[in-house]
Amino acid sequence: MAKAELMNYEKALEQFEVVIGLEVHVELNTNTKMFCGCRNDFGDEPNTNVCPICIGLPGSLPAVNKRAVESSIAIGLALGCSIAPTGRFARKNYFYPDLAKNFQTSQYDEPIAFEGSLDVEVPSGKVFTVGIERAHMEEDAGKLTHIGGNTGRIHGAEYSLVDYNRAGVPLVEIVTKPVLGAGAEAPELAAAYVRSIREIVKALGVSDARMERGNVRCDANVSLRPHGQEKLGTRTETKNVNSLRSIERAVRYEIQRQAHILANGGTITQETRHWHEDKGATSAGRPKSDADDYRYFPEPDLVPVQPSHELIESIRATLPENPADRRKRLQAEWAFADLEFRDVVNAGLLDQIEETVAAGAKPQAARKWWTGEIARLANTEDKEIEALSVSAADVAELAQLVESGKINDRIGREVLAAVLAGEGTPSAIVAAKGLEVVSDDGALLAAIDEALAAQPDVIEAIREGRMQAAGAVIGAVMKAMKGQADAARVRELLVQRASE
């Protein structure tokens, strides 16, 4: 894949206005699939959650999952959408083995929810209102594994293997209107929007909302037009952007790539593009036109969905607090400074900190662990924080171990690394590795005396009030204790010794 030439980002923004559009697929966490009673479960043995309906055997008839409809209505309402008094399913016909039926059951001209909006805050603190065009119900496709060739990718594969466990899992696709006016912040806005959607569906309890598991997936449309031009430019749709960071990077990349082409008199090909996380670049997929012929037609095997006013209102009554109100409440409860809180929000760590505090940690301690060491380790491993195997309960336990003086911060970081390596809970790791700080004053005093014997001048210096001289002794004691001592306590004992 030849790397495309890119225009400098600032220059691109001087010349062009950025327009983005986002399609987010949310996998619902119902017990069963959208149209059949097979289990909706991730990671089971291949083709064990399948039945004649979801593998498209002739004569099978679908039936709509009631809870999936209710979840879809909840998502629509949370996004300020109107709920269609009548909506129907449609067949989207395409030939690709990820669905055995040769069509996807979706919604076309009558989506369940339409015309909403969502206020999204970007890292600078600015708030953009993103228009929601529609949210519709559909089914997920099966999982393909490409075999042969040398890369495991689709190109060059000799054959593909299909697991239909995911085929028929309920999805809600949320489509924005074109988003204008974000300028240089368009990439951040795209990521912040998807984060908001995740927060909402998680708060609604309708999805597990884990991006690394594909519960929330995003396709990002990007187009550019010269400032002042009315007509929208030709867009590309980048697929496979499945982390918040990738969304931001992919949108930024497309802006720079398209700007280079346009500024050199070229034209943008309307196409799907694939994001490659490793290369930090997109590559051309198949050409796509607005008139892509999926031969949509009303699904004859399903009758329309006509949610009653009572049903809609009863779902509206159970909607959780909206994310903006929740943020205000949490900041007040935790007493975080504006900057501290914004860092937490931008890092997408509200849930983690809330759970950690609920598990018994002090808010500031929870904040420091998540935005500090855990974020650092995620960054080092080039992973999303959610993908790290550390739970809120682990962090709360860790914070309490430090708070109670059983371990110090440095040991805490070591314990955290062990938790991430799957060695157990923090307490178990501290016990197993004998990491608890030496709180036995006798042992500490013995080490202090030994250090003082090696550096006899120090005691006199301390007596004269030159405390900086204490550092060498404290250092020697910490070393003797293999770091497992409370430095503040060593200092206290040292001062005590000097005053004897």
Next chain:
Amino acid sequence: MSELTPDLVRHLASLARIQVTDAEVDRLTEQLAVIVDAVATINKAVEGDVPATSHPIPMANVFREDVVEPSLTQTEALSGAADSDQGRFRVAAILDEE
């Protein structure tokens, strides 16, 4: 008249994974053309504001409770597959090398 050509029929046959002889292509070209023309005639009849009918009986809200029902076993699921491997349906390469 429809624009059905022998080449289009061959293309359709290959999409549907049906092997066809030249004689069959000729016969199918003729027959499919008649069908396509018939649909075109119906299309003309409903030009204008006639809403599409998705269901002949006016019903709505037929739902299934979100309760797990037994699925097929893997062996059953794969029993009709032309080919399978590692518990999965095996299909021909999807895209040629570009």
